[in-house]
Amino acid sequence: MINLPASTIERDAAGIVRARLLGIIENGNLPPGGRLPTERDLSETMGISRRAVRQAMESLLADGLIWRKQGKGTFAGQPPDKTQMLAAEVAGETNFTELMDARLCIEPTLAAMAARNALPADIERMRNLARRTLESTDNASIEIWDGALHRLIARAACNKPLFTAFSMIDEIRSNETWRGIRSKARSLETLRISDTEHHAIIDLIEAGDPDGAEAAMRRHLTTLADNLKRILHS
Template identity: 40%
Template sequence: MLNAEQSLRALLDEGTAKGSLVPGAKLPTERELVQRLSAPRSAIRRALDVLEEEGLVIRQVGRGTFLSELAQRRADAPADTSPAEIMQVRLVIEPPVAALAARVATQADLDRITICLDSGGASDEFEAFESWDAKLHRAIAEAAHNGLLMNMFDVMNTARSLPVWGSLKRRTSTPERRRCYHAEHTAIVEALCDRDPDGAEKTMRTHLDNVADNLLGRR
């Protein structure tokens, strides 16, 4: 049985695939989502919080919740993209982005990154850890303050929403590996806070190499 967040994602995916939801389209109200998804209002609000943090929806006080352009790009992600291709692109993009972030991140950026790091470290369950993992990597990309790079990152990151990626991550995830990833995340964040571009790039590359090894059975 799907939880509220999974059900809401499925609703958005179905709408964007059919063309009934386009960037800027208004989503049903919380009350309507409660009825449609048979979920408590508190769970719907938490799910909307997660989607807003990921940039998939835009919430405007007094107006409602709207689909973002990023959500459409994710829906358009090629279904035949493989985990190996995803990791190849991540290794090309994310280490240099981390180096740039180490140079230009504001203190607010670093605070947001640290919150993601700490929240991931405190997450014992697979779903929660994966959610904070994605938020951490996106927060690092945002800290580079480069719109073109951010667009490239989001296009690359669309593939992480594909079923083949999620099922492989779940199948290869263990508490020990999550602890290892958290230690690697910590090293990345420490380099960012130290304003060490070389260290940020190196630790990010080491982390992604380890993720690729675990996902693709290279060790």
């Protein structure tokens, strides 16, 4: 019998917990407010150490898929902020062209700034999120991972005012109507094209090439816009 090191066993256990939590998030099987089970509940129901549960939650936190509020618990998605109320008002008053124009104004600049400020750990997480986007087999999962990738790039830019502007646009595009339009424009071919474009952006961010990262993000968003236009005008 081979005795595995304790660190390996714990890492595997954390992977199991992470997969369980991802399943809950992706299936939308959450109570109102998106509150996740506590570390204690997960540890007891799954028979896994609290340390492994904590490691799994830390990895999801780093990916931008969950957030914590002291004394309240851990929640799926991003923490609420003032931009959400404004975004909810704007969502019904805007249109596809305005939304994509706004993304093209902000996200290429954020990609350029990320090329100056992203840390090696950010790059690693970006690659993991891009991989999970391509590997996803349903639209809900694709939305989760793709959105997390774009948020991480925006956060890695290290500019709070621009990140706030991005967050409002991101909140608008997460509207159910917009998600439905994107799902109609999505295919295996478009996913592969997006994956190539995602990795091109990440490569240029890692290389510390602001101009290249900005141009790559602009190309990516233009490709998305062209795909959506075909659906909207068909």
